[in-house]
Amino acid sequence: MAASSSRGRSSSPFHSRKPSSPFSSSSSSSSFKQTVPQSSSSATTFYGGSGNGHGSRSGTLGRTTSDSMYSRGGYGGGSPVGYPSADEMIDEPIDDISRAAGGDSISVTIRFRPLSEREYQRGDEIAWYADGDKLVRNEYNPATSYAFDRVFGSFAETHEVYDVAAGPVIKAAMEGINGTVFAYGVTSSGKTHTMHGDHTSPGIIPLAIKDVFSIIQDTPGREFLLRVSYIEIYNEVINDLLDPTGQNLRVREDAQGTYVEGIKEEVVLSPGHALSFIAAGEEHRHIGSNNFNLLSSRSHTIFTLMIESSAHGDEYDGVIFSQLNLIDLAGSESSKTETTGLRRKEGSYINKSLLTLGTVIGKLSEGRASHIPYRDSKLTRILQSSLSGHGHVSLICTITPASSNMEETHNTLKFASRAKRIEIYASRNKYTENKMLISLSHALKTCILQIIDEKSLIKKYQKEISALKLELDQLRRGMLVGVNPEEIMTLKQKLEEGQVKMQSRLEEEEEAKAALMSRIQRLTKLILVSSKNTIPGLTDVSAHLGSPSANDGDNGTLLLHSDIQNELISSNFSAADSSITESTQMGEVISGSARGAKLLTGGLSIDEMDLLVERVKMLAGEIAFSTSTMKRLVEQSANDPESSKTQVDQLEREIEEKRRQMRALEKQIVESNEASISNTSLADMQQTMMKLMTQCDEKGFELEIVTADNRILQEEWQNKCAENKELQERIMLLEQQLAMADNEKSSTSLEQHGSKEYIDELRTKIKIQEVENEKLKLEHVQILEENSGLCVQNQKLSEEASYAKELASAAAVELKNLAGEVTKLSLENAKLEKELMAACELANTKPGNGGSRKYDAIKPGRKGRSGRVKDAYDDVDRSNSVIKERHVSDVPQTAHGSNARDEGEGGELRWEWRCKFSYIRQQQQCFFLAGILVCVNLVHLPALNVQFAGPRLQIEFLLSLLDICSTSLTMKDD
Numbered sequence: 022m023a024a025s026s027s028r029g030r031s032s033s034p035f036h037s038r039k040p041s042s043p044f045s046s047s048s049s050s051s052s053f054k055q056t057v058p059q060s061s062s063s064a065t066t067f068y069g070g071s072g073n074g075h076g077s078r079s080g081t082l083g084r085t086t087s088d089s090m091y092s093r094g095g096y097g098g099g100s101p102v103g104y105p106s107a108d109e110m111i112d113e114p115i116d117d118i119s120r121a122a123g124g125d126s127i128s129v130t131i132r133f134r135p136l137s138e139r140e141y142q143r144g145d146e147i148a149w150y151a152d153g154d155k156l157v158r159n160e161y162n163p164a165t166s167y168a169f170d171r172v173f174g175s176f177a178e179t180h181e182v183y184d185v186a187a188g189p190v191i192k193a194a195m196e197g198i199n200g201t202v203f204a205y206g207v208t209s210s211g212k213t214h215t216m217h218g219d220h221t222s223p224g225i226i227p228l229a230i231k232d233v234f235s236i237i238q239d240t241p242g243r244e245f246l247l248r249v250s251y252i253e254i255y256n257e258v259i260n261d262l263l264d265p266t267g268q269n270l271r272v273r274e275d276a277q278g279t280y281v282e283g284i285k286e287e288v289v290l291s292p293g294h295a296l297s298f299i300a301a302g303e304e305h306r307h308i309g310s311n312n313f314n315l316l317s318s319r320s321h322t323i324f325t326l327m328i329e330s331s332a333h334g335d336e337y338d339g340v341i342f343s344q345l346n347l348i349d350l351a352g353s354e355s356s357k358t359e360t361t362g363l364r365r366k367e368g369s370y371i372n373k374s375l376l377t378l379g380t381v382i383g384k385l386s387e388g389r390a391s392h393i394p395y396r397d398s399k400l401t402r403i404l405q406s407s408l409s410g411h412g413h414v415s416l417i418c419t420i421t422p423a424s425s426n427m428e429e430t431h432n433t434l435k436f437a438s439r440a441k442r443i444e445i446y447a448s449r450n451k452y453t454e455n456k457m458l459i460s461l462s463h464a465l466k467t468c469i470l471q472i473i474d475e476k477s478l479i480k481k482y483q484k485e486i487s488a489l490k491l492e493l494d495q496l497r498r499g500m501l502v503g504v505n506p507e508e509i510m511t512l513k514q515k516l517e518e519g520q521v522k523m524q525s526r527l528e529e530e531e532e533a534k535a536a537l538m539s540r541i542q543r544l545t546k547l548i549l550v551s552s553k554n555t556i557p558g559l560t561d562v563s564a565h566l567g568s569p570s571a572n573d574g575d576n577g578t579l580l581l582h583s584d585i586q587n588e589l590i591s592s593n594f595s596a597a598d599s600s601i602t603e604s605t606q607m608g609e610v611i612s613g614s615a616r617g618a619k620l621l622t623g624g625l626s627i628d629e630m631d632l633l634v635e636r637v638k639m640l641a642g643e644i645a646f647s648t649s650t651m652k653r654l655v656e657q658s659a660n661d662p663e664s665s666k667t668q669v670d671q672l673e674r675e676i677e678e679k680r681r682q683m684r685a686l687e688k689q690i691v692e693s694n695e696a697s698i699s700n701t702s703l704a705d706m707q708q709t710m711m712k713l714m715t716q717c718d719e720k721g722f723e724l725e726i727v728t729a730d731n732r733i734l735q736e737e738w739q740n741k742c743a744e745n746k747e748l749q750e751r752i753m754l755l756e757q758q759l760a761m762a763d764n765e766k767s768s769t770s771l772e773q774h775g776s777k778e779y780i781d782e783l784r785t786k787i788k789i790q791e792v793e794n795e796k797l798k799l800e801h802v803q804i805l806e807e808n809s810g811l812c813v814q815n816q817k818l819s820e821e822a823s824y825a826k827e828l829a830s831a832a833a834v835e836l837k838n839l840a841g842e843v844t845k846l847s848l849e850n851a852k853l854e855k856e857l858m859a860a861c862e863l864a865n866t867k868p869g870n871g872g873s874r875k876y877d878a879i880k881p882g883r884k885g886r887s888g889r890v891k892d893a894y895d896d897v898d899r900s901n902s903v904i905k906e907r908h909v910s911d912v913p914q915t916a917h918g919s920n921a922r923d924e925g926e927g928g929e930l931r932w933e934w935r936c937k938f939s940y941i942r943q944q945q946q947c948f949f950l951a952g953i954l955v956c957v958n959l960v961h962l963p964a965l966n967v968q969f970a971g972p973r974l975q976i977e978f979l980l981s982l983l984d985i986c987s988t989s990l991t992m993k994d995d
């Protein structure tokens with residue numbers, strides 16, 4: 022199914038196929054224009070970055086033709102924000118030559134991706150944001166903004182981007198206008214996500230493929246032939262992703278433009294079929310990881326869809342051809358991308374080619390007919406035709422809002438802004454003479470001629486036979502007139518031999534004819550026509566990703582040309598007629614494709630299997646045909662041995678080659694079948710397992726529900742039992758009441774009143790009683806609730822009370838100890854008093870001491886003990902206040918201000934004793950206070966309980982008082 026690269030340039034996806042087109046010239050500079058306004062009459066719109074921040078939304082953009090506006094608003098002063106009007110978007114096919122007065126600009130779309138997990142963790146902020154759906158604005162410098170055809174925020178879906186940025190290009194490509202959609206951006210900005218996507222969110226490429234097939238379905242008047250190719254540019258080397266042997270391909274250039282030599286093309290019949298080639302190609306694509314992206318694309322990839330179409334039958338107006346390039350570029354890498362070795366080398370190649378792309382875009386946007394360095398990179402060489410205005414171009418720039426990538430994003434925006442200014446002149450390609458179709462026509466004509474040739478052979482043989490018959494008749498007649506019987510016998514033999522030969526020849530010819538018809542039929546299948554049968558959706562076909570390419574052989578891709586069809590239809594071969602008509606009109610292809618959406622578990626889709634089988638059949642037919650031709654040649658070789666020999670040899674080689682191909686294909690089919698069988702059993706087992714597990718889960722879930730139900734029922738049952746019990750009690754009560762009432766009734770009222778009214782009254786009473794009972798019950802319940810609340814409270818209080826008691830008993834013990842100490846101190850006090858008195862007496866008895874006054878002052882019996890102690894206290898107080906006034910001196914002061922040492926030993930002693938008295942007095946005061954507090958605590962606990970927040974608080978308060986007391990005691994001690 023692969024279209025051979027050896028077919029030459031006509032099969033190249035990058036080959037400009039319209040030599041007559043004014044845009045196919047290799048000198049491209051003439052086919053684009055600068056969109057920068059040269060005069061005020063220019064229709065181009067420019068946004069000048071008004072600097073009023075968020076106010077400048079798309080809806081408020083003013084149109085101006087002022088050149089001065091163009092230079093304003095750039096980041097860092099100078100980056101332009103000019104853009105042509107978004108309503109110049111390419112969404113309508115353009116007739117032969119696009120707008121005479123001016124071309125389209127490249128459509129530029131910006132797509133933000135959300136902050137990645139990594140960026141969040143790094144604390145990145147939003148540096149760029151989408152301001153409306155046309156502007157990108159800088160968060161830190163709102164005056165810096167860029168305007169584009171469309172800006173998609175972080176949460177836009179790929180299909181929305183597709184509808185705006187790719188849909189119109191694909192639609193135009195189906196009508197004969199070349200198209201290129203490419204994603205550009207720094208590494209990890211979301212290019213591959215946008216172009217390829219994944220199962221949950223298909224990218225632009227799968228969506229485009231789906232769209233192409235649905236357009237075919239919606240175009241009943243035309244028939245299509247689709248081929249795909251897929252290449253990568255890795256380290257400036259072009260590799261064929263559909264053919265691993267196609268490495269280091271070369272870009273060639275001729276008068277019609279650039280093309281890649283030796284590229285492999287595959288005919289595709291369904292979306293799944295096309296996606297399977299992409300998946301196969303992706304297997305060979307170079308991917309590596311860097312610090313930004315685990316699966317970073319290390320190469321630029323170009324997926325090309327070649328579309329040929331023509332109108333049916335009488336409507337036939339030639340074939341139009343277009344090609345659609347869907348490009349996923351590798352991401353530019355900055356110094357922040359940590360790479361080493363191979364990755365660094367890859368990165369430098371990537372950057373170099375992107376730089377060249379930037380330069381080319383820059384030059385094209387300048388609009389001057391200067392040298393454009395397309396040749397500086399393979400990428401720009403391949404894109405030359407697209408960029409120089411041969412078709413629609415849609416650029417999708419993917420960016421990250423992260424502040425850490427602010428500068429890189431800014432560069433992308435500048436690039437996009439420049440690209441926006443390139444003007445293109447897209448035109449529809451139309452081929453009245455299409456090489457592909459011509460070769461196709463030749464192939465089918467050969468088939469038909471072969472059939473006709475066979476037919477003439479039959480005629481020849483028939484002629485021979487009739488000649489022989491005639492001869493035989495003559496001989497018979499001659500016999501009658503006396504001819505040699507031997508001669509008659511020879512003739513008869515000849516005739517019989519001729520008849521046998523003719524018979525076998527006829528049979529062979531029939532076989533060959535059947536083979537040819539089958540070939541025609543198969544070729545016809547390659548044509549895609551609109552059908553009401555459904556083309557498999559992408560949900561089915563996404564399963565194809567990962568399945569290998571089906572066809573390795575090269576059968577020379579052919580399309581059934583309408584002329585040939587007509588020729589065939591008008592010929593005598595009714596079988597061919599009917600089969601072709603059936604196959605084309607009944608839409609066998611699409612139904613085949615629809616079947617093809619189903620995957621065989623062995624890896625090949627049914628579609629692909631079908632194709633393989635078809636191919637084998639075709640080869641078998643061809644072998645049969647070649648064999649019969651060879652036989653004929655062998656027979657003829659009697660007349661012309663020389664020329665026949667070479668032909669026979671060639672045919673033998675062909676037959677051998679075809680047999681080899683057939684064996685290879687059969688092997689592939691058998692292997693695929695085996696794989697499918699083994700995979701089927703594995704898949705069956707997996708399926709059964711999955712089913713069982715699902716069932717298990719379901720059962721578990723059901724069990725849980727039933728258990729929960731049971732619990733609820735049990736609770737309900739218990740409630741009902743309780744209610745029942747209550748009711749029974751109530752019934753008993755009522756019965757008792759009734760019995761009492763009956764008694765009453767029987768004893769008194771019945772006779773007295775004997776009326777029904779009395780019974781009613783009683784009943785009412787009973788009812789009232791019942792209501793009261795109910796009320797009482799409710800009250801009872803309430804009381805019970807309150808009671809339980811109180812119990813809880815009580816419990817708490819009792820806990821706290823016991824705690825308080827413990828504290829109080831501890832305090833009592835402490836108090837007791839303190840009291841003991843006080844007693845001890847009192848005794849000591851008395852002792853000291855005695856000693857003091859003795860000392861005083863001793864002092865007084867000393868002659869010339871002049872101490873009579875002091876002696877008088879403390880003389881026992883004159884003032885009594887308490888009076889003396891009081892005096893002593895007063896003295897100590899006075900001395901204390903004096904001591905406070907002293908700073909450094911360690912010499913004690915007397916109450917009179919004189920130095921104690923001056924007063925001699927007696928003065929010192931007195932001072933010491935006075936201090937001790939004072940200390941004791943303070944201690945006593947504290948103990949007294951502590952005692953009072955403890956008593957208060959014990960006695961007034963309930964009262965304080967009310968005053969304070971809680972008993973614990975109160976006790977803590979008392980304890981802190983005690984603490985203060987003991988602290989003051991300690992201080993006194995010190």
Ligand SMILES: Nc1ncnc2c1ncn2[C@@H]1O[C@H](COP(=O)(O)OP(=O)(O)OP(=O)(O)O)[C@@H](O)[C@H]1O
Binds near residue numbers: 133210211215318319
């Ligand atoms: N719009 C988006 N929404 C959600 N996730 C996205 C979006 N764009 C990109 N991502 C995620 O960001 C990561 C990097 O994206 P992707 O691989 O497409 O970047 P890239 O530009 O192709 O990088 P490289 O140039 O290195 O190949 C992926 O995990 C992808 O799923």
